[in-house]
Amino acid sequence: MKFRALSFLNHVPSRVDPLPMIEQAAAWGLDAIISQGTGKDFGPHMLGSGTQFPVRNFKENIRPYVKAAHRIGVPFIMSVGIAGARQQLAECLDAFDEVCTEESLDLQVAVIAGDIDPGFIRKQIEAGVAIPRMDDHPALPALLRLEDVDATPNIVAQMGPEPIMAALAEGVDGVITGRALDVGLFMAPALRAGASKATAALFGKLMECCGVALYPGDPGVAIYGEIDDDDSIVIRSPDANSECRVRNLAAHSFYERKNPFREENPGGYLDLDEVTYEQLDSSAVRVRGPKWGDTPYAVKLEGAASMGFRAMNVAGIRDQRYLDALPDVVERIKEELRTAERFMHLREGVDYHLNITLYGRDAVLGSIEPHTGEEHEVGAVIDAVGPTPAMARELCYYAYLSLWIRPYPGRKTTAGNNAQRFTQPIVDGGELFRWSIWHLMPLDDPLEPFDRSVDRFPRKEVAA
Amino acid sequence: MTTLDDLALVLRSKNAGAFYTTVDIFFDDIDKYRRAAQPRFLTVERVAEAYGIPEDAVHGVFRLEEALGIKVTVRKPLAAHEPANTDVMGAQQHLPLAWLEVPELNGIEPESPNAAQGATR
Numbered sequence: 001m002k003f004r005a006l007s008f009l010n011h012v013p014s015r016v017d018p019l020p021m022i023e024q025a026a027a028w029g030l031d032a033i034i035s036q037g038t039g040k041d042f043g044p045h046m047l048g049s050g051t052q053f054p055v056r057n058f059k060e061n062i063r064p065y066v067k068a069a070h071r072i073g074v075p076f077i078m079s080v081g082i083a084g085a086r087q088q089l090a091e092c093l094d095a096f097d098e099v100c101t102e103e104s105l106d107l108q109v110a111v112i113a114g115d116i117d118p119g120f121i122r123k124q125i126e127a128g129v130a131i132p133r134m135d136d137h138p139a140l141p142a143l144l145r146l147e148d149v150d151a152t153p154n155i156v157a158q159m160g161p162e163p164i165m166a167a168l169a170e171g172v173d174g175v176i177t178g179r180a181l182d183v184g185l186f187m188a189p190a191l192r193a194g195a196s197k198a199t200a201a202l203f204g205k206l207m208e209c210c211g212v213a214l215y216p217g218d219p220g221v222a223i224y225g226e227i228d229d230d231d232s233i234v235i236r237s238p239d240a241n242s243e244c245r246v247r248n249l250a251a252h253s254f255y256e257r258k259n260p261f262r263e264e265n266p267g268g269y270l271d272l273d274e275v276t277y278e279q280l281d282s283s284a285v286r287v288r289g290p291k292w293g294d295t296p297y298a299v300k301l302e303g304a305a306s307m308g309f310r311a312m313n314v315a316g317i318r319d320q321r322y323l324d325a326l327p328d329v330v331e332r333i334k335e336e337l338r339t340a341e342r343f344m345h346l347r348e349g350v351d352y353h354l355n356i357t358l359y360g361r362d363a364v365l366g367s368i369e370p371h372t373g374e375e376h377e378v379g380a381v382i383d384a385v386g387p388t389p390a391m392a393r394e395l396c397y398y399a400y401l402s403l404w405i406r407p408y409p410g411r412k413t414t415a416g417n418n419a420q421r422f423t424q425p426i427v428d429g430g431e432l433f434r435w436s437i438w439h440l441m442p443l444d445d446p447l448e449p450f451d452r453s454v455d456r457f458p459r460k461e462v463a464a
Numbered sequence: 465m466t467t468l469d470d471l472a473l474v475l476r477s478k479n480a481g482a483f484y485t486t487v488d489i490f491f492d493d494i495d496k497y498r499r500a501a502q503p504r505f506l507t508v509e510r511v512a513e514a515y516g517i518p519e520d521a522v523h524g525v526f527r528l529e530e531a532l533g534i535k536v537t538v539r540k541p542l543a544a545h546e547p548a549n550t551d552v553m554g555a556q557q558h559l560p561l562a563w564l565e566v567p568e569l570n571g572i573e574p575e576s577p578n579a580a581q582g583a584t585r
Contacts (some may be wrong), residue, residue, distance in 0.1 A: 137483035250531035
């Protein structure tokens, strides 16, 4: 046996009592407890705004696992804070500190930030290093430019396994990171234990989303895995009410991925083409056959920049004559904003955006909606984005008044054209962020841009 | 007429990052899987037509028999964060495929497991 681990998600509450799962895992044998809690699935808003899920959620989710790691005497490895920038990491470290105090734990913990100093990236660009986009999409510049770095207050990178391996080599009780490659958290201790890169990466891929890979598939359930001496992997369900089944485990390779057979990682790609799955019993599956191909070392950078502020109005339309007139009315309102003297300094699609989404007609599928013209009512959401909150409200107000009260052909409703949903006509929608950086930065040294320190927790001695 | 929706056990869509949408289709038996996995059904051309996108925006059509699953990934016309995007998690984009009619197998052999077609392979 090379390596054994238990995995849970630290941003998702446990849906079953974690203690029996921990006891089961300890009985099978454990070398580490690993937990991912960073990701970009929730969009750029948290990275841009510096927010995260309630940190109390994180604190209670980690408590039983941190206690167990200490009791069993194995390290824990956790990426924390969703977007995983410095602000979210700091909040999670405060919560971790409280857990240590409350549980009378005294721990040496390596802390690795996921932030990348913009100056580091500028230097690369100025030195002529090409930092290409991760996804070939016109919303992203093909190569990262200085102006993209300047527009982006928070930049993180998915650190690979190497900084975590360096931290583990220092003999710490645990490692807490900001933004990190999920799979890297698992690769780090597995590689140190002698697993091949292919096996370590596949092990991470099967383990990182915990119970989602089990049946019935619940992220609030932990998962257990081992790497045997022959480099094969066995995945087990530590929860008595969940099963580990070939079909679900194989299907997990699809989850939120572009390609189920190939996964890009820093320094190489995992090839799943010839992976085989063997059902051992209802709670265990053996997996073999991953391959690894080396590529130049690079980490994925993520950055969120502000797009402005949003203001909205919500109305219902039931009158058939207005339903019939709506396509023309929507175009008319857009033209009114384009030509209004007061908005002449704003460029549509650049400085401001106006969308009127018609729920019940084609809001979800837009131009490919095949089912049209049979609705009896429509929900209209006016959505204006402008450079300041005040400007967003002004744009929205201008459009709202037009939809609400201006004449249209055949109108009889001269006191108001729609059913206003809220007593305040304009609802603030907050600040909007976009992925301004979604690029691959080559690195000579996988450790270089990531700040690492070892801290003792609790950080302050509690007065006796 | 049998649609993909009639055959599938799970038919879901989601962002695969902010710039791609991926549709996962799982079946509860091998016959349904093989009928939907026949190469003449979910072609790059048909996927492009269903979503109203150019063929080079179809990232790939992937089949994995162990999972009884088919995956279709397409580049988003609008990135998930763009103000006009009305499905920011991409979770209702399975329907253009769900409504497609799936032909009978008619003795045509399915491709070998793990077959993929599209821009990537």
